[in-house]
Amino acid sequence: MIRTNLRYHAPFSVEDACRILAASESGAVIGGGTVLLPRMTRDERSVLDAVHVRNLGLSEIEQAGDTVLIGAGVTYTEVLEAREGLVPSLLTTMARGITGGAQIRNQGTLVGSAAYANPGSDVPAVLVALDTTLLIQGTRGTREVRAAQFFRGPFVVDLGPDEIVTQLSIPHAEGASGYAKLKLSESSWPIVTAAAVAAPSTDGGWRYRLAIGGACGVPIPVDLGFLGRDRFELDAETAGQVRQNVQDTLGELWSDELAPGSYRQQVAGPIALKALAHLDQEMSS
């Protein structure tokens, strides 16, 4: 039983949703509810006004020029069911591995996970690796924030109390991707995640991106410039350089009941290499 006497709102416009949030002492947006509702049930989060996205028309995945737009109400299952080629393969790989069974994939949303910003969740590093922009609307208008700037700290994001993330805008430039994560049991949060992307560049080569999740409070982009623009070979020298770059890039480490920061630091390099191996495999195929 949720103890707070909350009021449920299902407005039909984002403007109305923002007005409700702005006027509330303690408002919250419900996307899939998979994180927020248990927190309310456990009385960790007291919400007076719960604003559901269900009627906001934000449940679509759309192509817009050379980007794909993913609405705030889009679930992991809807990502998996999107027509082939519409969403980057990194998103489908990640969505397929979401913990909690088909039920959670049916209910959980990418935007909801991004807004919660659990350092150990799958979504943040993936959004950074894909160079995603979050489209945000509030009572004072709209704005756009790159994923790398959106995540400000553990469970902290660049989002005002009257604001809603309406869509994710992802450049459709992914040529191949790789994803890997370490978790200690099936139903647990990941300890460390790694998302790798190879995007075709205008000169006919490749631009590589790698982001590490779970090791620090926010997802960390790792410089892979040394790989150049050609196909890389994941030999011992390259692997050593990747591991070194990961270690050099990690800042303040994240610890929680699942693993201390020192452990996360040690496994980040190997998980990054696993993601790059998947990327290499996808490029070969």
Place this chain on the structure above:
Amino acid sequence: MSTTQPPGSAHAHDELPSSTVTLIVNDQPRSARCPDRTLLVELIRDELGLFGTHAGCLNGDCGACTVNVDGRITKSCLVLAPAAEGTTITTVEGLGEPGALHPVQEAFWEKDGFQCGFCLPGQLFATIDLLDHEDAPSDDDIRGALAGNICRCTGYQKIIDSVRCAAERTARTPD
């Protein structure tokens, strides 16, 4: 539910924000009035009297509260009851009945796929969902499909045997 009422800067706490929820449950139109803070699992059990849906962890982990909402299997502890307005829901009671069990229920019965029965709603719905998408699931497919359900009796091998049996039966059953 409110689309027009003002947000609660300070709700009159003597007045509990409430909604009338109208939905189809097991092919029957149902309606109930409940506080907005009510979870769907609480509505199903306490207001609609369908006790086959179990309230377990209330954390989205155990799967005992699983129902089908508009064609998607759903953990009903993760849904506010007013959000179910206008939906079509099947609970475990809607799958079959004594003497006319769903084929998946028959397979679980035959293979001793449950002990205390607490996790059974989730295991059944997850199996039906799997077989809707995959005619001949591998053991990995089966384990993956059941991953959102926790059996406190730890009888997982019997559950997997039951799913395999259900898959064989449904594969033999013409549409």
